[in-house]
Amino acid sequence: MLRYLIKRLLGLAPTLIIVAVLVFLCVHLLPGDPARLAAGPDAPPETVELVRKDLGLDRSIPEQFLRFISGAVRGDFGKSIRTRRLVSAEIAERFWPTFWLTFWSMAWSVTVGLAIGTVAAVWRNRWPDRIGMVFAISGISFPAFALGMVLMEIFAVQLGWLPALGAESWKHYILPSLTLGAAVAAIMARFTRSSFVEILQEDYVRTARAKGLSEPVVVIKHALRNALIPVVTMMGLQFGFLLGGSIVVEKVFNWPGMGRLLVDAVEMRDYPVIQASVLLFSLEFIVINLIVDLLYGFINPTIRYK
């Protein structure tokens, strides 16, 4: 197990390095001179040169890259051009709202998705299945920002039950996490259903039934555990989808998170913030997929880590 973990962590290195190179190069690919952007549009040329020196942009590209990497490892991404605050401080206060938003979205959508998928597979081609699958295909077809605006219109504007904007109390979490999780719940439901339908035709399920076990025991104890294996992989992929989706949902609900930070940064060409948040988003995605791979072992004892 430990050896497998180390091997996997080493395997991540090349991907991480390429991601870091791309993120680093992004500054030099962005239109416009980063020193001019940092100094401001009205700054005299001497100031721009000073800023260039200050940011280290006058050095050679490999030298800049080394500086960027050694900074990144220590969590130092320089200062935001827009607010002049440390990028790490900006991100620190934006990280948790996004984390909890994705966490709660994932929690409800996986639970509901699994439940719908299981029910649909057990009552296959009958009305619970049809209703569940209509919900599921609608869920993947409704873009998060449109769904968010519709939910906001109904529950915040018309009915006045829930707050529309901001992230102050638990009530603020309901609408954004519903919006963000809807597509994932739908995908999980479809995926669980197809995985379950296959499992229910396996020999060992027939054996379990033949020896007189009740249907709930067959479904929950024998089928569910096996059906979960592909579903867990899907969960890892969906986390990436949620991280991406949070960017859009945060704009709809004016959520003070990483996604809005990134969008504002792109708008203002605030490249230190862009670099740090893109790197953090990708890192999160990679780490979550690693955790999912490790989770396998607990669900499927036939997998041996080597």
Place this chain on the structure above:
Amino acid sequence: MNPPPAICTSPAAPTDSIRTPWAEFWRKFRRQPVALVAGAFVGLLVLMAIFAPALVPFHAEDYFDYDALNNPPSWQHWFGVDPLGRDIFSRILVGARISLAAGFISVAVGAIVGTLLGLIAGYYEGWAGQLIMRFSDVLFAFPGILLAIGIVAILGNGMVNVVVAVAIFSIPTFARLVRGNVLSLKHLTYIEAQHSIGAPDWTIILRHILPGTMATVVVYFTMRIGTSIITAASLSFLGMGAQPPTPEWGAMLNEARADMVTSPHVAIFPSLAIFLTVLAFNVLGDGLRDSLDPKIDQK
């Protein structure tokens, strides 16, 4: 996949008709009424998009009815009027043109490049294949829309750049899909037979392996259009794609945000337009998958 076997196990099957892949596809597809409706709806959408300039009752960008600002739907303005006095129905029609074109072009580019890369990576498993797969792993290390935002940040705002971004992030999925197909096809006997009669590599790849991968590509292509329309609209919603006054659906929703409380119809109709369009493509994709996948036959 390869044509279905000529020997049919079902005793009820007519013996006089030969089952071509097309006939087989149509036999399965027409048994799915929902997918047929979705297909018809997609057809209608495409026609509306093509003829939008002739169909619109008012100009989408340059018509302003100052006496009807924010009016709800009426006989004159089917979907109501927006805060600037523009006819929402006309804007949605023209928006269909933009969204469908963006979805179709980006997926087409992604599918063509991805399929070619997948064919190469699957057929030549050596360093070329490895390189292509590493490259797609890296693209997969970013959540989709994040990659698109990164590309738009570099290229600048605008619909053309959004299409480029969405195309780029469609490439690795098609590459993986096709590569997987090629790996399973290339050891089949009919490919070996081609090798033994000395057919050149590119003939084998293009004439004998490519057709075998087409079913999967077509299914994925259809489903991917829905996703791409959503991504393109999301980027416009974030202010990175189409810019006002362009009647792109995502951009329309972004403009409508300010007036949600007073005039909800300004936001409802673009939302519904995106939802129904993407739903139709997804349902059609499901139907195509069920009729093209040889594994799903007996029911």
